[in-house]
Amino acid sequence: MSDAVEWSIHCCTVLAALPEDQALPAARLAEFHDVPPAYLAKALQALATAEIVESRPGPHCGYRLARPPADISVLDIVLAVDGDGTAFRCSEIRQRGPAASPGSSAYRRPCGIARVMWRAEDAWRAELSAVTVGDIVTELFATVPPEQLVRGAEWIQQVDVRRRSRT
């Protein structure tokens, strides 16, 4: 799993807590999380393609969530960033080698080994689809020290103050 999955989930929780009128540019999200801006920008573009975030133009430009936090599952983010392929790839080796039966109708059904592996991935997906960005934000607000929440909120407010001071 790429590091960008971790960054992207953190970014979505920050975007979920943004004031109504604010958006955060990719560079500020990278700064807030102290992660490489170029890689994070790529992940944010993937989130935008999946309609999880949207990019707002204009003087308050930047990213916002494209949907309510309760409508974005952790699985949505993982699949948007890392792709929706399975981790286990069946290369049909049962159809190779000296014991294979080329053309056999038995090969129409997926290989028993692949089915076991994919069933486990289904269980993983089910867990991640049951948790939303809204759930994570609720849990973070209950466990992160208040002074850290205040410091984060102040830093985010300053983004627009700094923008105005540059214009």
Add this chain to the structure above:
Amino acid sequence: MSDAVEWSIHCCTVLAALPEDQALPAARLAEFHDVPPAYLAKALQALATAEIVESRPGPHCGYRLARPPADISVLDIVLAVDGDGTAFRCSEIRQRGPAASPGSSAYRRPCGIARVMWRAEDAWRAELSAVTVGDIVTELFATVPPEQLVRGAEWIQQVDVRRRSRT
């Protein structure tokens, strides 16, 4: 996930079905599955380190299962070949950036995002630990066309015949 996971599970099912007195060298297992011998040899060494297979010396040298098939879970094989680390790596980005609270006792508990991701991996592991090589062999015997099983068994018998003809 590496391709060697797929190969290794297939190899273990073949080894589970070997006659009592037989073992299969890595090169023959690679030939049987039509996979790259050098990569498969590395995977088999990892399986031996994890005491899933054992290497038998002598004129009938080769690999056998080190434990009964019912005592080897698919998870055992996956972790032996691909390592037992988690797919999601938490780099503690909550402790970085302008909102972080260095030294806060709140960081002693794993990050809420990591806990969600690891809970999903636990579900994945639980599925894979519930299925054994014995289960897979049973399922394969019930679904693989009989002629393919016969062809496989004959090819495996011929391994020792070919060995004897060379000595």
